[in-house]
Structures are given as C-alpha cells and as structure tokens.
Amino acid sequence: MRVIVPLQAVVQGRGGLVLGSFIPCALFYFLQFYLRRNRPSSSSPPPPSSASGSNLPELASIPRSLSRGLLSPRGSLGPARLSSRGTAVVRDDDNPYYVGLKRCADDPYNRSTNPQGFLLLGLAENRLSLDIIQDWLVKNWKESLLLDDEEEELSIQGLATYQPYDGSMDLKTAVAEFMGQVMQGSVSFNPSHVVLTAGATPAVETLSFCLADPGDAFLVPSPYYPGWDRDIKWRTGVELIPVPCRSTDNFSISIAALELAYNQVKKRGMKVRAVLVSNPSNPVGSLIDRETLCGLLDFVMEKNIHLISDEIFAGSTYGSDKFVSVAEVLDAESFDKSRVHIIYGLSKDLSVPGFRVGVIYSSNENVLAAASKLARFSSISAPTQRLLISMLSDRKFIAEYLAVNRARLHDMHALFVDGLKQLGIKCASSSGGFYCWADMSMFIRPYSEKGELKLWDNLLNVAKVNVTPGSSCHCIEPGWFRCCFTTLTEKDVPTFDAAFNLCGLLVRQSSCFGFEYGIWVLIELNLGPH
C-alpha cells in the first residue's frame, strides 16, 4: 500500500496536518484493506506464456492468498473451494505447449491405424531406438529379473516390500555408471551422490524445494523448456526469471545478461537462489561450451548461489561438438562443488519415460540429505528398479545402444533440417536433443507473439502438425518453433514430407494473403497427411 500524503495537510499546517492527513490516510488504508479482503479469490492472473514478450514476467503467477488473521476462519461459503495453488493449476490450460499435446493425445497419428491423426512434433520423446531395447529384453528377460540360479520363475520376494525412498544402492550404482557411459567416459559419477526419483519432473521440483524458499527466484536463460513453469513454480512458490538469449549468437548464454537480470531481480526485493540451465539446451539443442560453463561457475560463486544443470539429453547428441558436462569442468578446475547440482533421467537417453526414473546428482551433503528424505513422495517402483539394474549393468549393450541411438538421431536430424530448409525454414545450429529450433519468423504476420500463435494454430488445426511455439518457451524473438523429429520413424518420412509441404504452403500463403486464402488453396489441392 502506498503512503498518501494529502496536499491539504501540508498546506494547512498543524491542525490540518492531523485532520487533513491522518483521517484521509486512515480512510484510504481501510478502503484498500476492504478491497483486498473482498477480492474474489477465483481471480488468478493469466498463465505465464502470455507474458513472454517482456524480459521479466508478471510477478507471482501463483496468487499468494491473504491467509490467517485477515480472512474469516469459517470455511468459505459457496462452491467447495480449492486452494489458490489448486485453482491456478486447474486454470493453467492455455499454454499452447499443453494444448497441442492434448490435441495430439486425443487423435494421434499412426501410420497404419490413424494416418489422418495429429503429427506429434511437440513432445520430446524418442521412438527411434526402442526396438534395440526390446531386442535386449527378448534375449535377456531372465537376467532382467536377477533370478537365483535355482529359480526359474519370476519372483516378487524383495520387490514388494519397502525400499529405500531414494532408490536402492544397486540402482544408484547402475545409474551412476550409465551416466559415466553417457558422458563417454569423460567423468565418473559417485553413486552416493545420487538421489533417484520417479522421473526428472519430481527431481527438479525436489531440488527446487531444497534450494529455495517461496518467493525466491531462479534465473533461467530463455528460451527454456515450458514444463519448468509447472514443475518448478506450481508448488514450490519459486519464481522463474527468463534471461533472454539472442538468435544473433545462436541463443548462447550471456553472463552479462545474467548479471543484468540478477541486479534487476535484486532491485525488486527478491532473492535469486540459483541459475538453471539445460545442456544440451531444450528447446534450442545447442551445447554449452567449456568457457561458458566456467563463466557460469564463476558467476554463481561470486553471487553465492547455486547452479542447476539439467543434462537429461546428454546421451542424445549427434553433432560434431563434444558434450561437456558441468561435472567434467568441476573435476578439472577448482570450483566449489557444493553449489552445483545435476538433473538427469532415463526418459530421454534410454527412451523409457514410462518407467519414471529421474536423478538428482549433487556433492552437497546437506542437499543430498534433504533430497533423499523428500524422495519419499516420488520413489521409483521396485520392479522397474530391478529391471533397470539388470539392463544398465550390461555395459556392452549400453555402449552399443548409445552409439546406434546417436547415429539414428543424427540421420533423422539431418533429414528433418534438410526438409525444413527446402521450405525456406532455417534452424538454429544444434548438436543434441530430439528437436530442432526452427526460424519461421519471416512467415508470421504480424511479427509478434500474436502472429506466431496464429501460425501455430494453423499448423495444429489445419496441417494437423503439433509444434511448440517459442512464446511457450519464453523466447523474446517471435517466430521460432521447436519441432521434434524423434516421434516419427524413417517409414513415416513420406507423411512427414507431405505434412511439411502443407505447412510450407500454409506459412507462405498465410504470410501473403491471410489464412482464408490458404484454406481455399488447401481444399483445392486436397492435401493432408497420408
């Protein structure tokens, strides 16, 4: 509430000062009090995706309710109310990232059973190499259960009962070794520094709960993974402050921009607790080079904050650049390890998102102690632990799988980027991940978030192709789209080509003559995924 000093009081002097300032002030305060108290709690600010135009989004997208003494202690009259957090979660429907995913889920493309369905290029899921894993399982199903020599059959003994909440030591060891293989031997990981969770989603939330209090902030170079707006902000009360990166330097992280953002946040009275990066980057697909990693480490040390590096795509690189994990830099240089934490998981590199395996890797004893206790809310199911211990222990198989998977990613990526190039769409230079970051800015009209969303909408509803618009990722330059190429196999490429031809037509038509003309042309040409 702002302090009001009525002019009248100043003009009138002593007596007037009391009456002229105190009473109106008091009345004004009470008015504000009354208004706040009676503000309907169902009003919640719009979801953050719409605020991506500015560098710093609107504060507090999860409304902080006035609690305790100010509100009536009786349960609210009227419909059974959810908490403010609950209400915000339920209303978080408008983000195109999720809208697109839902449309695809309702009517997904399938080459044989549903060729007219939606092409899911908005979900970073790898279907290219699942067959390799299935083959392994066919040959090794007995080993996958770690049976005794005497036992021939499946055993529930030891699986059904309580396990350590943060994963069994055997699985931690297996995962630590897998991470070492993924990083191609450049660094080895200590199993006692691993906390396992049911997916990278709870891993990043749990880590956020450990590092920050409600109202604190993380600096996040943007564009960034849209899921973080839910995973981190929903329940922890932590704010994510996008720090924009520019296409002119291929969206690489600028320490100067971080410094600027840090100071701006401080001025607003918020505490920055960590810098959060993804490497390989999601959605751009670029790798953070060693120099920038050192710069980041210097930065967090200087500001006395943490660095969270989400390296979930570390094993899914396909370019010529070599991936450098922040762990490698820590080993080589003398940075303080206690402030660096890695998020990892098996959903991407091992293609098993359904099994729910996430990792928090940290050298900070207190973070490990807290995170392992918090892991009770999201522990990995025991049968899955057993299966994965077996699979990951077959190092030869894992090495082969990683190599073949990389090769397939490389080929698919090349095919895809080439296809887009033929439509006149350039992509940012990328070396990892399941997607490319495509520049369709010359095709949007107007050159703004509105134009971008119009194109996104056409791509989804007309071409039936779901891609992720840059605004969902908090990209400040309109027109960029994340397109995943791993949900289709080589056999789907003709469909893919047809869809992209359609998209290409659409983007060109819509940019010249508007959407309606584009539709007319489509009907005439009788195109559609087939």
Place this chain on the structure above:
Amino acid sequence: MGIPGDEILSRVATGDGHGENTSYFDGWKAYDNDPFHPIHNPNGVIQMGLAENQLCLELMQDWITKNPQASICTKEGVSEFKAIANFQDYHGLPDFRKAIAKFMEKARGGRARFDPERIVMSGGATGAQETIAFCLANPGDAFLIPTPYYPAFDRDFRWRTGVQLLPIRCHSHDNFKITEAELAAAYRKASDSKIRVKGILITNPSNPLGTTMDRETLRTLVRFANEERIHLVCDEIFSGTVFDGPEFVSVAEILQEDPSICDGDLIHIVYSLSKDLGVPGFRVGIIYSYNDAVVSCARRMSSFGLVSTQTQRLLASMLGDDDFTTDLLAESRRRLLHRHRAFTAGLEGVGIRCLKSNAGLFCWMSLKPLLKDATAEGEVKLWRVIVDEVKLNISPGSSFHCTEPGWFRACFANMDEETMETALRRIRTFVRRANEAATAAKTKKRWDTALRLSLPRRLEELTVLTPRLMSPRSPLVQAAT
C-alpha cells in the same frame, strides 16, 4: 568465495519437517542398527513398528508365475515393451484405472461404486496425502484430525505444503471414538485462534487403533463437513484388511446411500496398494475425488509421482483377474484374523489389554500398568526400555499424538509365526520382570542399572540434521537373506 553451500539451502531442506527426529523413527534407527534375524541375530530388535502386510505375498507370487504375460520381463509379455516403456500419459493406462476401481469396489464388498475416470495416481499414499493437501489448502490453513493418528501425516500432509494439522481429541473411555462434541470443540478452537480450517482428515480403518468407523460417526463427520463447507479426506488405505465384524463402511457408501447428505465436491478418498496387497515397494498411491476440479488438479500434480507403466501393466492384469482378487482378499483376511487372535491372546495371557479391533496390521495395546509415572515422560522411559532391553520396536502412543500415556502400537503382519512367538516370549519375560521389580521397588526403590534413562541426552540428537535416510526396512527380507 562466499559461504559454503549448506548455508544457502531452503527452510524445507534445513528444518525438521521431515519428522525423522521423533520417537516413531527413533525405534527404526534401533532396528536398523541391530535387526533381528532368527539365525544370524536372534537377539536383535524385532521390528514391530512397521505396518507392512507380508502374509499373502506367496499368493501373488503364484499368480505372477502362472501369468507371465502380465510382466514385460517375460517371453510372453515382452512384445508389449515398446508401448509400455514409451507411455507417459499422466492419466495412466486405462486398464490400470479400471482394475484399481474394480479392486476398491471388491474390498468394500461391492457396496460402493468407483468411476475409473476419477482414479488419479500418486507416489504412494505418501504422495497422495501431500497432493491432496496441496490441492485443498493454502499455507497456514488447517485440517482437523482425530487423535491418535499416523505420525507420518505430520510430514506427508504438512512438510512442503505449509498446512497445519489440529487434533480432535479422542479418549479411551469411549474407545477413542470421534464425538461430535470434540469435533465441534476442535473447530471452534481453530476459529478462535483465527486459523482457517479447510477440512477434516480421517483414517478409516484407523491407524493406529485398528478399528472401523461406525456408520453414525461417519455420517456425523460428513454432515459436519457439509454444514461448515469444509473438505473430508478419508484415508482408506486399510480397507482391505478388515478381518472381523463390524463390516467396513466406506465414505463412498455414505454418499451413495444418501447423496443429499453432503455436497460430493467435499469428499475425497486416499488409497494405496501398500497395505491391502502388501506391495509398498510398487509405490501405488491413489486419489479418488468426487470433485472434478480436484481430480483435474491432482491429475496434473501426479506428474510428480506417476506409477511406472511396467507396474501399472502388471497390476492391471492382476487386479483385473476377478477370481484371484476374491480369493486373495478372503485369504488375507483369514490370515490376519488368525494372526491378530494369536497375538492379542498372547498379550492377554500376561495381562496386557488391547483395544478391541477388527482391521489393520497392528494392535493398540495399553501398557499403563507397567508405567512408573502415568505421564508422557513415563511412557517414553518405558518405551526406551522396551526398545533397548526387550528389543522390540513398538511405537509409543505419544508419537501418534495420543493424549493418554501408556498406549503402544505393535505390528504383527510383517513377520512369520516364529518371530511373533519370539516377540510374545520376550514380552512375557519383560512383564514378569517388571512386576517383580515393582514389588521389589516398594521395599527398596532401587533401579536396575541396565535401565537407561537417557531422555535428556536424546534431545541433543534431535536438533542435528540427520544425515542418514530413514527408510522402512522390511524384516522379512532380512530373514530371507
């Protein structure tokens, strides 16, 4: 430069919200340090503080062996691997939801219907409780909860959510039933302290009491929730362990019988397979809400604790087998009844009375006659003797927020018969000695030097960050290795 990392962590990380410094978990530490094994460590601590159901595991084992196609780790099932491994929809496999709904109906004798569309997954019941708290209450809001209650609610419901739990006092003279007077008093007390009550949290069948709630009490709670427009969360995790009359009445039945009694939007059920099926390692928690917005909210939050699709598939198949689940529930109940009778009879033989119970994996016994002082301190002293000397990890009533000292919870379903007999033997010896000591004390007033009165020292340990993780460790696994 700068302060080392441990001073820049959050309050959640550095505080005591994890609750592992309470006596409930202290006993587990004692067990972890010296676990009982019939052959390798016959003088170790017997774990009677973990409510785990291991009586019917071999029935499930048989089923899995006969149905290899249910697992993706078999010749028969591996063809499903790709689809299963790739499926990450937070709605869960449709067959899984249908199977869970069917199983929940069966555990209630078909007296209630459950809609698979309202089944939401979570990371065990632990995750379910936390998610429900996040959905329904803001930081600082409160839920009323009848005492005594499961100690981990203090952690699961409150730790990260900032929600409070306020007690509704229940007393032994009316068998710890919830009375309307105490309910209203608790609500009034909260209102007077300007604390907003968002709901009531009950466990039915009760943990630690092992009793099922009667229809009238349930209706009273439901009506109260409706009048005050607050939520009612019913943790029915032990619904399949009702081994004796009276028959279990679920809140779902109350709603079904009389929809006008309450606005359905206020009623929510938490469930899990950890107790009924004895598979806590599978991490299957379920939220079932009659409120569409809560279902939507909880479902989105389930991303933080989805059940592995491999497990979903196995359970969809197992719980979809009607004949199997009928037999399993019946056999489980029969074995629990048998075990309960044997244990309570053994206790009665040495004059230890248990609250009459018909469900759960434990009994609620009164050791008041053995207390030197009928106070909370007296209870803790006795408990330390039982853990350290008698080598039984039972849970003291104070850790359950019981207002009357002298009550203890002892679990009996997580061990084989021989171990239970060993435990009973130790209790008999202890009671005999305690009676003799009491007689001697009247004349001599001398403490046995082996008794440790170390309460003040323990307090120091309580304020330190516990580096080691407290996970429940099943005693039967120990015995098998």
